[in-house]
Amino acid sequence: MEKSKLPTVECQMMIRKSISEVFQSFIDPAITTKFWFTKSSGQLEVGKTVTWEWEMYYVSSGIQVKEIIPNKKITIEWDDPTTTVDFEFTALTDNSTYVVIKNYGFSQTGDDLIEIIKNNTGGFTTVLDGLKAYLEFGIELNLIGDKFPHLGQK
Template identity: 80%
Template sequence: MEKRKVPTVECQMMIRKPVSEVFQAFIDPTITTKFWFTKSNGKLEVGKTVTWDWEMYNVSGDVKVNEIVPNEKISIEWDEPATTVDFEFAALTDGTTYVVIKNYGFSQTGDDLIAAIKDNTGGFTTVLDGLKAYLEYGIELNLVKDKFPHIKQK
């Protein structure tokens, strides 16, 4: 019997920084807020649920941390509707890291599933682009903030 393939969003980027620095950019909200969300109530730790805020859109989301393998993997459960997001890190050299973000476990079907995959692919690509600009060049591009200018921002 053929296995049914699970719909998965997969985005990736090489970052010209050591794996430990790239990994910490996702663990530590003082760094993550430079390229993704605007506020968090804490660092990512296994078993902990943190809230991430995008204040400019008046949106927040709870993130449950399921697994952390230092410098290799972070696995979270994202709320509403719940999906799993894995952040995988591989050192290509001492100074370069390959990041892969996988998002799966979608409950939607049909056109709603297509819309969710499209939105998450675009969103995680934007996150990786912002991460690269910030870590490699120290530039905050405001990509997430500027992605939806038609939505009333604070």
């Protein structure tokens, strides 16, 4: 099946910051931990595998970095079963950036596919909401930690 016809999660948001600042927020875990995961084994670099952790849920994921085009695109593979995630960046002005996250390559079918698409759509939307709050207003909303409080530590 051609890529454009594969089931794909797609989430997007305009962030009122420069493209370089928004792009760097996904490369550098010192920034990303302010709105998404809580710990990382390192910065994203092509060919590198890093581990992202969500310590409140006792969960981690191995991230294989497939492609980085500075200020344009980051492609990773993650999860089990493995899926691909593209983070695409477009400058709208000098101080606003449009971010699109696409997640595809799902092996699930039927109700399982619907469930994973629903969960990943909500998850990536939450990531973009947290990114916007942090970069534009300096606020750490703790959205990921509060998403499933019954699963996390208090």
